[in-house]
Amino acid sequence: MIGLIAHNALLVSLAAVAFGAVLTPVAIRNNRRDWLELVYGAVYANFLLVSVAAVSMIVALVTHDFSVSYVAQVGSRSTPLLFTVISLWGALEGSILFWAWVLGLYSAAVVVLHRRRPGNLVPYAVMTLLAVAAFFAILLVGPANPFLPMSPVPADGPGPNTLLQNHYLMAVHPPLLYLGYVGMSVPFAFALGAIFSNEAASNDWSILSRRWMLTSWGFLSAAIIAGMWWSYEVLGWGGYWAWDPVENASFLPWLTATAYLHSVMVQERRNMLRLWTLNLCVATFVLTILGTFLTRSGILSSVHAFTTGAIGYYFLAFIAIVLVTTLMLVAGNSERIQTKGKLGGAASRETVFLLNNLFLTAVMLTVLVGTLYPLVAEALRGVKVSVGVPFFNRMALPAMVSLLFLMGVGPALPWGSTTWAEARRRLYPPGIAAVIMGAIAVIAGARSIYAILAFAFVGYAAMGNLREFWTGMRARHRAHGESWPTALLRLIAGNRRRYGGYVAHIGVLLIAVGITASSTFRSEREATLTPGQTLTVAGHTVRLKNLWGREEPQRSVIGATMEVLGRNGAVVGTMDPRMNYYRVSDQPVPTPDVRSSIRGDLYINLMAFESSGANATVKVIVEPFVPWIWFGGLVIVIGAIIGLGYGGRTATVPVPATNPAPSYGRSATTQALATNPAPSIASADP
Amino acid sequence: MKRGWIIGGAVVIVAVFGWLLFGGLEKNVVFFLTPKELLAKGNDGIGVPVRLGGQVKPGSVKWNAQTLDLRFTVTDGAREMQVHSTGAPPQMFRDGMGVVVEGRAGAGGVFEATGLMVKHSNAYRAPKPGEEAHEKYKTLIQQSTK
Numbered sequence: 001m002i003g004l005i006a007h008n009a010l011l012v013s014l015a016a017v018a019f020g021a022v023l024t025p026v027a028i029r030n031n032r033r034d035w036l037e038l039v040y041g042a043v044y045a046n047f048l049l050v051s052v053a054a055v056s057m058i059v060a061l062v063t064h065d066f067s068v069s070y071v072a073q074v075g076s077r078s079t080p081l082l083f084t085v086i087s088l089w090g091a092l093e094g095s096i097l098f099w100a101w102v103l104g105l106y107s108a109a110v111v112v113l114h115r116r117r118p119g120n121l122v123p124y125a126v127m128t129l130l131a132v133a134a135f136f137a138i139l140l141v142g143p144a145n146p147f148l149p150m151s152p153v154p155a156d157g158p159g160p161n162t163l164l165q166n167h168y169l170m171a172v173h174p175p176l177l178y179l180g181y182v183g184m185s186v187p188f189a190f191a192l193g194a195i196f197s198n199e200a201a202s203n204d205w206s207i208l209s210r211r212w213m214l215t216s217w218g219f220l221s222a223a224i225i226a227g228m229w230w231s232y233e234v235l236g237w238g239g240y241w242a243w244d245p246v247e248n249a250s251f252l253p254w255l256t257a258t259a260y261l262h263s264v265m266v267q268e269r270r271n272m273l274r275l276w277t278l279n280l281c282v283a284t285f286v287l288t289i290l291g292t293f294l295t296r297s298g299i300l301s302s303v304h305a306f307t308t309g310a311i312g313y314y315f316l317a318f319i320a321i322v323l324v325t326t327l328m329l330v331a332g333n334s335e336r337i338q339t340k341g342k343l344g345g346a347a348s349r350e351t352v353f354l355l356n357n358l359f360l361t362a363v364m365l366t367v368l369v370g371t372l373y374p375l376v377a378e379a380l381r382g383v384k385v386s387v388g389v390p391f392f393n394r395m396a397l398p399a400m401v402s403l404l405f406l407m408g409v410g411p412a413l414p415w416g417s418t419t420w421a422e423a424r425r426r427l428y429p430p431g432i433a434a435v436i437m438g439a440i441a442v443i444a445g446a447r448s449i450y451a452i453l454a455f456a457f458v459g460y461a462a463m464g465n466l467r468e469f470w471t472g473m474r475a476r477h478r479a480h481g482e483s484w485p486t487a488l489l490r491l492i493a494g495n496r497r498r499y500g501g502y503v504a505h506i507g508v509l510l511i512a513v514g515i516t517a518s519s520t521f522r523s524e525r526e527a528t529l530t531p532g533q534t535l536t537v538a539g540h541t542v543r544l545k546n547l548w549g550r551e552e553p554q555r556s557v558i559g560a561t562m563e564v565l566g567r568n569g570a571v572v573g574t575m576d577p578r579m580n581y582y583r584v585s586d587q588p589v590p591t592p593d594v595r596s597s598i599r600g601d602l603y604i605n606l607m608a609f610e611s612s613g614a615n616a617t618v619k620v621i622v623e624p625f626v627p628w629i630w631f632g633g634l635v636i637v638i639g640a641i642i643g644l645g646y647g648g649r650t651a652t653v654p655v656p657a658t659n660p661a662p663s664y665g666r667s668a669t670t671q672a673l674a675t676n677p678a679p680s681i682a683s684a685d686p
Numbered sequence: 687m688k689r690g691w692i693i694g695g696a697v698v699i700v701a702v703f704g705w706l707l708f709g710g711l712e713k714n715v716v717f718f719l720t721p722k723e724l725l726a727k728g729n730d731g732i733g734v735p736v737r738l739g740g741q742v743k744p745g746s747v748k749w750n751a752q753t754l755d756l757r758f759t760v761t762d763g764a765r766e767m768q769v770h771s772t773g774a775p776p777q778m779f780r781d782g783m784g785v786v787v788e789g790r791a792g793a794g795g796v797f798e799a800t801g802l803m804v805k806h807s808n809a810y811r812a813p814k815p816g817e818e819a820h821e822k823y824k825t826l827i828q829q830s831t832k
Contacts, residue, residue, distance in 0.1 A: 362703060369707055373715070384718035386737060391714035395707060526773050528751040549827030556819035558826060581819030587804070588819070607774035608751070613826050617751055617774040 003068040003147040006056035010147070013049035013104075014137035016042040017130045024127035028120050036123050040111045043126060046133055047104035054101040057088055057146060067153045070094055070146035076159030078554040078583065083165040089174040090160040092296055092311070093146035098174075099292070100136040102182040106212075107133060110186060114208065121205055125186075125193030132185050135318050143311045159554065162582040166589045167234045173226040177250060180220025181288045184253055186212035187260070188285035191278045195329045200337045203268050206277060210264045211644060213281070217257045218640030224250050225511075225633030236590035236605040238524065238621040240629065241515075243392040248371040249291030252364055256284040259360040261501075266353045269415050271341035275334055276357070282326045287364075289319055299375060345417025352410040359399040359406070366395045397450050404457035404512055407505050408464030430467070434460035446520050454516040458509050465502045465509075492642060500643025507639055510632030517625035518600070524621040526607065530614060534565065538622040540602050541565040545574070547613040556581045560606050560616045564595065577606040577618065600624035716788070720762035724791060732791050738767065744781035749774075760787060760797070767791070771799035779804060 020042030027035035060068045061084050064077055074087040074094065089095045107129040114122045140146070164170050190209035194200040227250060228240035241247060260280040267277045293299070297312030330337070343350060370387040377385050412426040437459030441452050469488065476487035492499040523538040534543040545561040559578040566572040575593040582589065592605040601623045608617040718737045725731070738760055746759035756771045769787050779785075779802075788801035813819070820827060 358699075365703075366707060369711065373711060377715075385715045386718065387711065388714045388716045388735065391710050394714070395710045526754055528754065528774075546830075547826055548830035549823050550830065551820060551827060556823065556827065558819070558823055581813075581823075583818070586813040586817065610751075611823050611826065613829065615751060617754070619773070 002056050002060050002065060003149060006053040006060075007141070007145070007147040009049040009052040009056070010137060010140045010145075013046045013053075013100075014134065014141055016045045016049065017133040017137055020046075021127050021130035021134060024123050024130070028123060039123065039126060039130075040115055043104075043107050043111045043130065046130075046137075047108040050097075050101050050104040053140075053147070054088070054097055057094065057097060058085060061085065061087060064156075066155070066157055067150050068146070069148035069150050072150045072154050072157050074160045075157040076554065076584065077156050079159045079165060080554065082168070082171060083160060086171045086174075087160040087165070089178070090164050090170075093140075093144045095174070095178075095296065096136060096139050096144040097146055098178055099182055100133065100140060102178045103129070103133050103136060103185060106183055106186055110189070110212075117208075119199060120197035121190070121193045121199045121208070123193075124196035125189040127196075128189035128192045129185060132189070135314075139311065139314060143314060158584045159582070162580070162585045162587070162589050163234060165554075165582075166580060166591060167230060169226055169230040169233065173223055173230050176219050176223035176226055180216045180218075180223050181250075181253065181291065183212060183216025183219060184257060184284050184288050186216070187281045191281040192326065192329065194278070195333050195337075198336075200274070200278065200333060203274075206264050206267060206274075209281065210261065213257055213260055213264075213284075214640055214644055217254070217261060218637050218644075220250065220254050220257065221636045221640070222633060224254060225630060225636075229630055232626070233592065233594065234589070236592050238522075238592070238603050238605065238619070238623060240626075243367075243370070243387075243389050245371050245374075246295050248367050249294045252291060252367055252371075253284045253287040255360050255364040255367070256280050256287060259357045259364075260284060262353045262356050262360075266350050267339065270343075270350050271339050272343070272350065273341075273354075273357075274339040275330070275337045278337060279330065282322075282330070286319060286322055286326075287368075289315065289322065293319065294371070347413060347420060347423035348417050349410055349413045349415050352406050352413060356403065356406050356410065359403050363396050363399045363403075366399075367392065370395070401450055401453050401457060404454060404461055404509070407508065408457065408461030411468050411502060411505075412464050430460045430463035433463035441520075444521065448520065451516050451520045454512060458512050458516070461505065462509050465505045468502055469499070493645075496645040497643050500639045500641070500645070502639070503642055504636050504639030507632045507635030507637075510628045510635055512632075514625045514627070514629035514632060517628075518623040521624045522621065524619060526617065526619040528608075528615050528617040535618070535620055537620045540620070540622055542575070542602075542604065542618075542620055543571075544616055544618070547609055547616055554583060558606075558609065560604075560609065560618060562593075562604055562618065564602065575602070575604050577604045579606050579609075596627045598627065601626045718786075720765075721760055721767040722762050722765040724767065725765050732793055735788070735790055738769070738787045738789070738797055740766075740785065742779070742781055742783050742785055747775070747779070747781065760785060767797050768795065769797045769799050771802055773802075776802060776804045 020039045023035060023042075024039050027033070027039065057068070057070065059065075060071050061075055062081070064071065064075055066072045066075065070091070070093050074091050075084065079087070087094065089098045107126065110122070110129065111126060114125075159165065187209035190205050190212070191200075194205035199205055224247075227247065231242075231247075232238070232240040257280075260277060263273045263277045263280060266273050293312065293315035297315055299312055343354075345351075370391050373387050374385050377383055408430050409427060412430070413423060434456040438452050438456030441455035446452050446455065469491065472491040473484060473487040476482050476491055477484060480487075482490065525535060525537045527535050529535060529544040531544050531546050534541050536542075541564075543563045543565060545563050547558065547560050550557045550559070557578050557580055559576045562575045562577065563571045564573045564575060573595060575595055577593045578591040580589045580591055590605055590607075592603055594604075595602040601621075603621040603623055605619045605621075606616060607619050609615065716735050716737055718739055719727075719731075720740055721738065724736060724738060740760040740762040743759040743761045743766055746757075748757045749755070751774075754772050754774065756773065756775050757768065758775075759766050759768050761767075769789075771787070771789075783804055786803045787797060787799045788803070789797055789799040791797050
């Protein structure tokens with residue numbers, strides 16, 4: 001019954017989005033603004049109808065209504081409530097439904113926020129969103145229908161994939177990922193809307209679209225970090241990134257979105273790169289669809305690839321349609337979209353942004369080629385290959401390390417041009433931090449050139465970005481006698497976009513420290529212990545206390561209690577790495593235990609054990625600085641939230657230029673003015 | 687003139703980048719081979735990183751918990767190959783299971799593994815009667831719940 005209601009809701013929603021998409025150009029051609037109200041009505045109706053379907057699915061899951069095919073596929077009476085609810089995105093059909101739901105939400109939000117804007121940009125953008133929604137609606141009533149009736153109705157189901165019901169992060173990572181992925185359709189819609197409405201030659205559309213891109217980028221950044229965390233907490237190998245195709249699928253649009261967030265500033269400030277920025281919007285969207293294709297079509301075998309079936313062809317056809325349509329549109333309009341701005345001096349911020357875009361694109365192409373190569377090789381040459389981790393590390397690391405350096409250079413240089421002497425004055429001081437960090441890395445035992453450079457550049461960029469805060473705060477403190485915290489808050493409020501960016505930079509640097517340190521200074525040992533035996537790894541000693549077992553409704557749990565010993569041999573804590581045996585699967589899920597501190601993690605995974613409890617084989621890994629990665633992810637999100645904020649026009653008093661002779665290190669005020677155009681004057685925020 | 691330089695520079699950058707990219711691919715592609723395919727390569731197959739796929743030959747698994755020494759034989763039905771690895775086998779590791787072993791074939795005909803993956807099938811099976819964890823580990827569970 002509930003399946004029938006939901007299925008009909010999806011059918012009507014397909015009709016609504018198709019109607020809205022077709023009506024838009026008709027309404028605009030006939031100059032009937034009132035018809036556009038019908039289009040917007042279709043957007044709301046679609047959101048409502050998909051919500052009905054999604055909520056029906058959640059109700060069906062929670063009530064164990066096995067007459068619905070998707071519930072029969074992923075539901076189980078013994079699964080705890082949380083994991084029953086989140087199995088909405090635990091398999092193919094449900095995740096497509098969730099995608100359509102999120103897209104409906106974004107589309108409705110676009111209409112609510114922008115419908116009053118005059119011109120045809122918003123209607124055409126809405127039309128694009130409706131067309132994308134139509135694709136997902138077709139999937140939902142066709143090859144990915146989650147509401148097929150089951151006959152006979154099974155009494156119970158297998159429950160979700162055991163890997164996906166083992167950790168609460170499964171309630172976090174997928175929704176964030178979808179909010180990021182799907183949100184990137186909005187900038188794409190504005191890009192196409194701008195071409196259709198002949199507004200591509202102005203900056204208005206990018207002012208609208210970049211907030212949506214920043215929102216999605218924040219979600220996607222958080223999702224990638226949460227995915228890494230999940231992999232670290234569940235897969236038991238003590239790592240968080242393996243250049244796995246599904247990881248790459250989430251990373252690819254992140255790279256182009258990051259490039260976009262930088263190039264759009266060059267577009268607005270210097271009237272350059274408009275065509276390029278527009279292409280980045282399109283590329284980001286195509287990469288999200290490609291990522292969904294890779295992870296959802298079953299073409300890769302992994303925990304993400306649920307099934308093999310016809311759905312892959314739908315995705316390929318959709319990608320082809322999007323690529324051909326947008327390439328024709330962009331090529332046909334490139335003369336008008338092109339910008340006439342000229343590069344300032346070589347030592348200018350836009351130069352750094354150009355390099356930033358060059359490196360980000362290079363990393364994206366590298367990862368894309370490495371990800372698709374096995375598919376192409378198998379399709380064309382019939383050989384099964386995989387592209388090893390060394391490929392990605394060797395090809396992508398140089399560019400990524402260079403990006404760390406640029407992150408320190410960009411904020412120090414002004415827009416336009418500057419003299420080399422001035423550039424040197426600004427670029428040299430963070431070099432001290434670079435030398436110190438590099439030296440610390442070498443003393444600590446780093447020998448890889450990339451690791452040493454990464455530490456040095458993190459130092460450089462950290463000082464480069466923090467100095468921006470420091471000089472700005474000092475200028476306010478001196479000029480207005482503001483207290484330091486007030487000065488910081490007003491500085492940020494005065495140009496949220498700029499300082500949000502710097503906060504995000506600092507988040508990236510924290511992540512860089514975590515990744516570089518944990519991969520450079522990782523130590524691990526594996527041993528079979530009898531109760532009472534100890535194992536020491538990199539100064540950390542653990543002792544096996546005992547093995548234990550426990551029955552839970554959906555699984556049996558076997559654990560090893562490990563005592564962590566302090567320097568004097570006293571027990572400072574216990575850890576319980578476990579092995580979870582779900583009823584439905586003959587493959588247990590390892591559940592490592594992690595003990596974190598600011599200096600790093602002690603990570604223990606139970607590898608094997610004697611069923612009598614006589615011994616246990618454990619792997620103990622000491623990974624310095626891993627929590628910095630998760631914390632850095634949080635800082636990135638904070639940066640994105642700051643950058644999204646409105647304001648910065650009236651909230652602050654401009655800092656007067658009291659000293660016209662700039663000389664670094666003496667006159668903080670002019671330094672601040674030179675590097676940070678006074679917020680109220682130069683704020684580019686609309 | 688200036689435009690020519692820019693286009694020329696772009697072509698050079700793209701060419702160098704493409705050359706590096708595909709050069710890197712050639713060196714780092716890991717082939718997925720069965721024992722038959724690997725042995726057919728003869729000496730060319732020795733010392734090259736590959737992923738060896740097949741089934742664990744029943745009765746071939748020898749695992750020493752104290753030295754963490756694991757030896758087993760991978761078979762594809764036609765040919766077979768001995769594998770040596772260090773570290774505990776994955777928990778679901780057992781006779782007849784599909785495995786993918788990452789590593790290199792040594793000169794002595796033994797495959798030195800650096801990574802061991804059990805082939806997951808998405809349609810997982812429920813454990814056979816008597817194989818369930820609460821049966822197998824009854825002692826452990828009873829000891830800790832009494």
